[in-house]
Amino acid sequence: MLKKVAIFGVGLIGGSFALALTRAGRVDQIAGFGRSPEVLVRAQALGIIDTISASAEEAVRDADLVLIAAPVAQTGAILRAIAPHLQPGTVVTDAGSTKADVVAAARAALGDKIGQFIPGHPIAGREQNGPEAAIADLYSGKKVVLTTLPENSADDIDRVASAWQACGAQIHRLSAEDHDRVFAAVSHLPHLLSYALVDDIARKPHAELLFQYAASGFRDFTRIAGSSPEMWRDISLANQPALLGELDAYLDQLQGLRRMLVERDGAGLEAVYANAQQARHNWISAIEAAELQVKQGGD
Amino acid sequence: MLKKVAIFGVGLIGGSFALALTRAGRVDQIAGFGRSPEVLVRAQALGIIDTISASAEEAVRDADLVLIAAPVAQTGAILRAIAPHLQPGTVVTDAGSTKADVVAAARAALGDKIGQFIPGHPIAGREQNGPEAAIADLYSGKKVVLTTLPENSADDIDRVASAWQACGAQIHRLSAEDHDRVFAAVSHLPHLLSYALVDDIARKPHAELLFQYAASGFRDFTRIAGSSPEMWRDISLANQPALLGELDAYLDQLQGLRRMLVERDGAGLEAVYANAQQARHNWISAIEAAELQVKQGGD
Numbered sequence: 394m395l396k397k398v399a400i401f402g403v404g405l406i407g408g409s410f411a412l413a414l415t416r417a418g419r420v421d422q423i424a425g426f427g428r429s430p431e432v433l434v435r436a437q438a439l440g441i442i443d444t445i446s447a448s449a450e451e452a453v454r455d456a457d458l459v460l461i462a463a464p465v466a467q468t469g470a471i472l473r474a475i476a477p478h479l480q481p482g483t484v485v486t487d488a489g490s491t492k493a494d495v496v497a498a499a500r501a502a503l504g505d506k507i508g509q510f511i512p513g514h515p516i517a518g519r520e521q522n523g524p525e526a527a528i529a530d531l532y533s534g535k536k537v538v539l540t541t542l543p544e545n546s547a548d549d550i551d552r553v554a555s556a557w558q559a560c561g562a563q564i565h566r567l568s569a570e571d572h573d574r575v576f577a578a579v580s581h582l583p584h585l586l587s588y589a590l591v592d593d594i595a596r597k598p599h600a601e602l603l604f605q606y607a608a609s610g611f612r613d614f615t616r617i618a619g620s621s622p623e624m625w626r627d628i629s630l631a632n633q634p635a636l637l638g639e640l641d642a643y644l645d646q647l648q649g650l651r652r653m654l655v656e657r658d659g660a661g662l663e664a665v666y667a668n669a670q671q672a673r674h675n676w677i678s679a680i681e682a683a684e685l686q687v688k689q690g691g692d
Numbered sequence: 693m694l695k696k697v698a699i700f701g702v703g704l705i706g707g708s709f710a711l712a713l714t715r716a717g718r719v720d721q722i723a724g725f726g727r728s729p730e731v732l733v734r735a736q737a738l739g740i741i742d743t744i745s746a747s748a749e750e751a752v753r754d755a756d757l758v759l760i761a762a763p764v765a766q767t768g769a770i771l772r773a774i775a776p777h778l779q780p781g782t783v784v785t786d787a788g789s790t791k792a793d794v795v796a797a798a799r800a801a802l803g804d805k806i807g808q809f810i811p812g813h814p815i816a817g818r819e820q821n822g823p824e825a826a827i828a829d830l831y832s833g834k835k836v837v838l839t840t841l842p843e844n845s846a847d848d849i850d851r852v853a854s855a856w857q858a859c860g861a862q863i864h865r866l867s868a869e870d871h872d873r874v875f876a877a878v879s880h881l882p883h884l885l886s887y888a889l890v891d892d893i894a895r896k897p898h899a900e901l902l903f904q905y906a907a908s909g910f911r912d913f914t915r916i917a918g919s920s921p922e923m924w925r926d927i928s929l930a931n932q933p934a935l936l937g938e939l940d941a942y943l944d945q946l947q948g949l950r951r952m953l954v955e956r957d958g959a960g961l962e963a964v965y966a967n968a969q970q971a972r973h974n975w976i977s978a979i980e981a982a983e984l985q986v987k988q989g990g991d
Contacts, residue, residue, distance in 0.1 A: 487950040579906040588968040595971035607878040614882040616912040622965035666921035669887040671895035
């Protein structure tokens with residue numbers, strides 16, 4: 394049982410964590426803190442948080458667990474505000490989409506209290522944002538990746554892992570570097586590619602004609618280009634080294650396909666397309682099998 | 693009223709055209725022809741076609757309208773088989789995703805009968821294929837682009853347009869060259885990019901780890917990489933000049949984004965992302981407004 398949980402950033406991610414912990418009966422009091430008093434008042438009215446803290450110091454005082462769920466570019470400033478007030482019994486975690494940069498910021502901000510920080514990344518989201526979008530089910534059956542540090546104690550890791558598990562999530566462990574490489578490939582690069590295509594088309598002189606004939610395939614491909622530009626600017630910069638590596642590999646791949654087009658190499662094109670189709674089919678089958686297992690386990 | 697319609701290729705596209713025309717009460721007899729006798733028998737059992745033709749000659753004999761809905765690489769061979777038997781009263785159209793190559797093949801195959809060929813492209817599809825996937829509603833509210841030729845008569849164009857309108861489709865007109873440029877940008881390039889990403893990831897040594905963390909954004913972005921590799925090989929080659937042009941523009945765009953990443957130009961990245969998000973938002977709003985109008989018009 395957690396006596397007090399403090400949440401910095403009570404939007405979709407932090408708010409859903411609060412609702413899920415409350416529903417699981419795992420917490421006595423949830424304190425919220427953030428830049429916007431108005432958002433905090435709405436979160437309190439929605440029953441997401443019990444109290445609004447007047448300062449970072451007040452938020453973390455006597456907290457068992459602190460979740461930083463603000464935009465990732467604010468993580469460093471929040472950690473610096475917390476650092477002087479961090480008591481020995483408090484564990485801090487975060488929900489940022491990138492991890493190497495967060496670990497570096499945490500080391501700089503927390504100094505010899507770094508062992509109290511357990512970096513995390515819940516793989517869940519919705520298209521809406523803000524406290525009104527928060528739902529207790531957001532993490533149900535979803536993955537949470539912890540990129541723990543050598544300085545973390547097993548008990549502290551367990552406190553964070555148990556809280557996420559109480560929200561219905563499955564805990565995975567990766568190094569911060571592996572985490573960032575993985576998400577550069579399967580999330581950050583696709584976002585960049587999708588934004589790039591829509592911007593490319595929108596800037597053409599005949600953009601209006603082009604959009605007129607765009608259909609469902611284009612809609613799916615570009616769905617992630619509807620995401621927050623500020624958030625993805627921050628993620629792109631925060632994970633710049635890994636994202637550049639993935640982008641360069643992808644540019645090589647496109648140059649290879651370009652050569653096949655120029656040479657009218659139908660067999661080469663078909664081999665790439667068929668390998669992709671088969672790999673995607675296998676991936677979807679594996680997801681569906683896992684979902685079925687979760688469902689049957691829950692019956 | 694059409695006395696006889698002949699359909700070459702009785703799968704999703706040809707079969708749905710047949711079902712919609714029949715439902716609209718616009719045709720006396722539908723004859724089917726294709727490479728696979730087994731598929732023709734299934735289509736007849738499903739009530740899609742009335743008769744199975746023994747040859748291309750028999751299929752087109754006394755037909756008012758011929759639809760070629762076979763894979764696009766077969767269009768030339770079908771037109772050559774039809775050409776010697778094409779009577780003056782018969783109009784031929786097709787459903788291919790590329791048009792300049794089809795027009796060239798038609799000119800070569802039909803010679804001075806070219807005026808009887810009205811090139812077309814219905815913008816509709818489903819994930820399934822074959823006659824079992826055919827539905828009478830496939831073209832309802834969808835666009836059909838006709839890329840008519842100077843040799844076409846107004847009456848012949850009207851016969852093709854009326855048939856598609858009876859299926860519920862809206863007729864649009866573009867030149868073959870404009871058509872191919874438009875679809876290279878909004879359809880063919882996104883397919884190539886999506887295949888390229890999945891193949892790139894699938895070939896990495898840690899592909900299994902990567903797929904394990906791929907989530908809903910990746911699923912949407914790569915949905916079109918589940919499409920038929922043979923079909924998209926053919927489209928890529930058939931529309932090679934326009935596709936290369938779009939690919940090169942996109943490669944320039946990615947090089948620009950790469951420079952912004954290298955220089956950590958957050959404002960530049962955000963400007964591209966924000967322009968894309970806004971353009972996509974405007975596009976979706978326009979689609980939804982048009983859908984609402986169609987719905988209200990139908991009440």
